[in-house]
Amino acid sequence: GENVEQHPSTLSVQEGDSAVIKCTYSDSASNYFPWYKQELGKGPQLIIDIRSNVGEKKDQRIAVTLNKTAKHFSLHITETQPEDSAVYFCAASTGNYGQNFVFGPGTRLSVLP
Amino acid sequence: GAGVSQSPSNKVTEKGKDVELRCDPISGHTALYWYRQSLGQGLEFLIYFQGNSAPDKSGLPSDRFSAERTGGSVSTLTIQRTQQEDSAVYLCASSPRQERSYNSPLHFGNGTRLTVT
Numbered sequence: 001g002e003n004v005e006q007h008p009s010t011l012s013v014q015e016g017d018s019a020v021i022k023c024t025y026s027d028s029a030s031n032y033f034p035w036y037k038q039e040l041g042k043g044p045q046l047i048i049d050i051r052s053n054v055g056e057k058k059d060q061r062i063a064v065t066l067n068k069t070a071k072h073f074s075l076h077i078t079e080t081q082p083e084d085s086a087v088y089f090c091a092a093s094t095g096n097y098g099q100n101f102v103f104g105p106g107t108r109l110s111v112l113p
Numbered sequence: 114g115a116g117v118s119q120s121p122s123n124k125v126t127e128k129g130k131d132v133e134l135r136c137d138p139i140s141g142h143t144a145l146y147w148y149r150q151s152l153g154q155g156l157e158f159l160i161y162f163q164g165n166s167a168p169d170k171s172g173l174p175s176d177r178f179s180a181e182r183t184g185g186s187v188s189t190l191t192i193q194r195t196q197q198e199d200s201a202v203y204l205c206a207s208s209p210r211q212e213r214s215y216n217s218p219l220h221f222g223n224g225t226r227l228t229v230t
Binding site for chain 1: 117146154155156158161204206211215216218219220221222223224
C-alpha cells in the first residue's frame with residue numbers, strides 16, 4: 001500500500017524567512033496531494049492541494065510543487081508569520097474506492113518573531 | 114456554512130466502560146472518515162463510509178471498535194471496554210463523493226479528545 005514520508009519533523013524559522021516541507025510517496029498511482037495545517041486543539045484544515053496533471057500551484061504565500069518522476073512533493077511558505085506556526089501534514093491519494101488518503105507523520109513549524 | 118461537527122469535544126471515561134463519539138458531516142457530503150490521532154502523532158485511518166456502499170473497516174484496530182452511519186449522514190464511533198491505549202483525539206472528516214479518478218479534499222471536525230483513566 002501507499003507510504004508517505006515527511007521531513008523535517010520539526011522546523012524553526014525566523015519571521016519573514018521561507019519554510020519548506022518535503023514529502024515522498026511510494027505508490028505511482030497516487031494522483032492527488034493535499035496539504036493540511038493543524039493548530040492546537042483543532043482539526044486539520046486544507047491549505048492547498050495539487051493534482052498529478054500539474055507541476056506547481058501557488059496561493060498567495062503558499063506554493064506546492066510536485067515531481068511525479070521522483071515521487072515527491074513539497075510545500076513552500078514564503079514571508080512566514082507567527083500565525084503560520086502549526087503542524088503541517090501532507091497526504092497522498094490514489095483515487096480508488098476505500099481508504100484512499102494516506103497522511104505523512106507531520107511537521108511542527110515554529111515561526112520565531 | 115456549517116462545518117463538520119463532533120461531540121463531545123472532550124470525554125473522560127474509566128477503563129472498561131463503553132463510549133460513543135458522534136460526527137455530523139457537512140450537509141450533502143456522502144463520504145465520511147474516522148481517524149485517530151495519538152498525542153503528537155499523525156493521523157491513523159479507522160473507517161470510511163461512502164454513500165450506501167459497504168464501509169471500509171480495514172483500519173479498525175480491534176473488534177472493540179465499531180462505527181455506523183445512519184441515513185447516510187450522522188455517524189457514531191463506538192469503543193467497547195475502553196483501554197488506556199485508546200486515549201487519543203478521534204477526528205471525523207467528510208467530503209463530497211470520492212470518484213475513482215477524482216479525489217475531493219477532506220473537511221475535518223475539531224475532534225473528540227478521549228481520555229481513559
